[in-house]
Amino acid sequence: MTSPADAHSGGGAAAQQNKLKLLAVTACPTGIAHTYMAAEKLQQAADALGIEMKVETQGSIGAENVLTDNDVRGADGVIIAADKDVDRSRFEGKRVLSVGVSEGISHPEQLIEQVRSAPVHGGGDGGATPSAASSGSGKERSAAYKALMNGVSFMIPFVVVGGLLIAVALAIGGHTTPDGIEIPEDSFWYDINALGGLGFKLMLPIFSGYIAFALGDRPALVPGMIGGFLAYDGVGIYGADANAGFLGAIATGFLAGYVVLWIRKISVPKFVQPIMPIIVVPILSTLIVGLFFIYVIGTPISWVFTHLTSWLNGMTGSSAIVLGAVIGLMIAFDMGGPVNKTAFLVGTGLIGTNNAVMGMAAAAIPVMPLGQGLATLLRRKLYTQQERDTGIAALFMGFFGISEGAIPFAAARPAQVIPANMLGGAVAGAIAGLAGVEDSVPHGGPIVAVFTAIDGVAMFFVAIVAGVLVTALATNALLELKASRQSAKQEKQAGPASVPHPATAPEPGAATVEASAAAQGSASATQVTASAPAPTAETAEPEVLSGYLTEQTVKRQLGAHDKEAAIREMASLLAATGKVADVEELVQTALRREEQGTTGLGEEIAIPHAKTDAVTAPVVGFARSAEGIEWGSLDGTEAKLVFMISVPEAAAGDEHLRILALLSRKLMDPDFRARLQTAEDEAAILRVLAEVQ
Numbered sequence: 001m002t003s004p005a006d007a008h009s010g011g012g013a014a015a016q017q018n019k020l021k022l023l024a025v026t027a028c029p030t031g032i033a034h035t036y037m038a039a040e041k042l043q044q045a046a047d048a049l050g051i052e053m054k055v056e057t058q059g060s061i062g063a064e065n066v067l068t069d070n071d072v073r074g075a076d077g078v079i080i081a082a083d084k085d086v087d088r089s090r091f092e093g094k095r096v097l098s099v100g101v102s103e104g105i106s107h108p109e110q111l112i113e114q115v116r117s118a119p120v121h122g123g124g125d126g127g128a129t130p131s132a133a134s135s136g137s138g139k140e141r142s143a144a145y146k147a148l149m150n151g152v153s154f155m156i157p158f159v160v161v162g163g164l165l166i167a168v169a170l171a172i173g174g175h176t177t178p179d180g181i182e183i184p185e186d187s188f189w190y191d192i193n194a195l196g197g198l199g200f201k202l203m204l205p206i207f208s209g210y211i212a213f214a215l216g217d218r219p220a221l222v223p224g225m226i227g228g229f230l231a232y233d234g235v236g237i238y239g240a241d242a243n244a245g246f247l248g249a250i251a252t253g254f255l256a257g258y259v260v261l262w263i264r265k266i267s268v269p270k271f272v273q274p275i276m277p278i279i280v281v282p283i284l285s286t287l288i289v290g291l292f293f294i295y296v297i298g299t300p301i302s303w304v305f306t307h308l309t310s311w312l313n314g315m316t317g318s319s320a321i322v323l324g325a326v327i328g329l330m331i332a333f334d335m336g337g338p339v340n341k342t343a344f345l346v347g348t349g350l351i352g353t354n355n356a357v358m359g360m361a362a363a364a365i366p367v368m369p370l371g372q373g374l375a376t377l378l379r380r381k382l383y384t385q386q387e388r389d390t391g392i393a394a395l396f397m398g399f400f401g402i403s404e405g406a407i408p409f410a411a412a413r414p415a416q417v418i419p420a421n422m423l424g425g426a427v428a429g430a431i432a433g434l435a436g437v438e439d440s441v442p443h444g445g446p447i448v449a450v451f452t453a454i455d456g457v458a459m460f461f462v463a464i465v466a467g468v469l470v471t472a473l474a475t476n477a478l479l480e481l482k483a484s485r486q487s488a489k490q491e492k493q494a495g496p497a498s499v500p501h502p503a504t505a506p507e508p509g510a511a512t513v514e515a516s517a518a519a520q521g522s523a524s525a526t527q528v529t530a531s532a533p534a535p536t537a538e539t540a541e542p543e544v545l546s547g548y549l550t551e552q553t554v555k556r557q558l559g560a561h562d563k564e565a566a567i568r569e570m571a572s573l574l575a576a577t578g579k580v581a582d583v584e585e586l587v588q589t590a591l592r593r594e595e596q597g598t599t600g601l602g603e604e605i606a607i608p609h610a611k612t613d614a615v616t617a618p619v620v621g622f623a624r625s626a627e628g629i630e631w632g633s634l635d636g637t638e639a640k641l642v643f644m645i646s647v648p649e650a651a652a653g654d655e656h657l658r659i660l661a662l663l664s665r666k667l668m669d670p671d672f673r674a675r676l677q678t679a680e681d682e683a684a685i686l687r688v689l690a691e692v693q
Contacts, residue, residue, distance in 0.1 A: 162199025215257025227252025324433025371471025401445025
């Protein structure tokens, strides 16, 4: 079969290259700087090779330079350099190479070469692959993580809405019965509770479906969601002994995504290709995922449930502390899965004969959401804004004994959150067991005490508080440990600061300029300054970035040697304009932005930015660092050119993003960077920066 790339066969290699027409899409989930840097790098590389290229950018201000149907029709290949999902359906029948946005910045020439032999999207000749499929194991892990986070982000609204509706309904319309806290069917709050329950019912299918979608595009959505429903209600759907819970939903999401990728690699006749994505792939993948879950995954889940129930029933006469710790561990492990359900049903079954077992479970049930919510309050910089908002909702849900409030945290960081949850649950269960706390209804959380179903209320709350504190502190400690290990790994990969990254070696003369900048005050530096011309009408201060960056906000040499100190120094520089009302809040906002993803863009550039009412008007600063500052940049280089953008919340909008986009594009010009490095004083720096427009 003749491919689009192969069609250009006449006139030798040079002629073939000149005839090549490529498209690209760049996108970054946390900001737009990387989006535009990758676009500029790809465009520069294509121009240098004599290749026609059009690049669509999908930034926070929306899609720009959008690819039309005519563009796609005439293209020989498409490069997707993105760290978020990009719709590939419009590229069916074209060679598509999908990589991370950093690859577009670091290796644009290689991508242009690789796309010529990339698989054809949409079925035949290799099928379509996401970034994981065209990269090594490191990239595959990255794609898997992005898929998991994609599922979490779509699941969170269902958790929050469902949980809060149920909590409000229980608080206002609920009352205790032997079967738990119930709401009368003829009550208005019964309908509110039903709506919340529907949100929870959709939670795991959405989670599983969008994990699969991130891996295999739209054909994977159906098997992913159906697999999620099986994980949520296997008992009702196919008579399982227990539901698989959110861990089962993770398994079905990844299984569906990778099964779809495998099916789409199968070569099929041309007449079958049009129905592959809408009929063949969804049906076949749904059968594989559904039957595999029922007959393969379901069997061990049933075995675990049966044997755990038998084992736990046998422990009911043993030490109350040990039994309480075990009950707490199981309650906290999978939040609705077979292990959690085993502990809960054993406690429920013993109500009336041994209420203490249900008391242990009731103390452990709220620990996970309350602990995760508290963790986001104690160490806010460890969490994104979405996670902090979810943490507030989790606190509310925890009070009402809705343990699902912790699922988004466990799904996003299972290696850190699940052990911390289990530790806190064990502490709560053990204290409740030691104190002989009893619960007469099958429900948990502080709400049960409010409805007077608890004997030993004081120790019940002591157990909950202890477990919550342990969970919160353990979660943050594990997250900080992970962050420190990642930081050490990045520093090791970056190597000595004196060794430049191959793609970002300084321009000729840059080292000399940095050396003289480091020796400010020397005789030679004084001589240069003395010889500078006096200001004239021709050398008046130019307007830079709409006047937001002035000579007052330019600094030739930073004194800071680390990221936080540099941000503080830059904030103080901006404060000299009188436009900063709260320097510390500006610093903290910029540091929180760094937690979401580094603003070190590579090429020895960093652009920290903050949207905050700590500033009264938009203001931009610039400073150089001769030695360089470790900023966690994608290419391992240390930041020597540092911009700081600060805008008030009310004026953030497109202005903040416009400045980022302008800077990101212009800074990809090596000649511009070299002149910025060699500019001898603030006025000269401003004249160079005036080119940014």
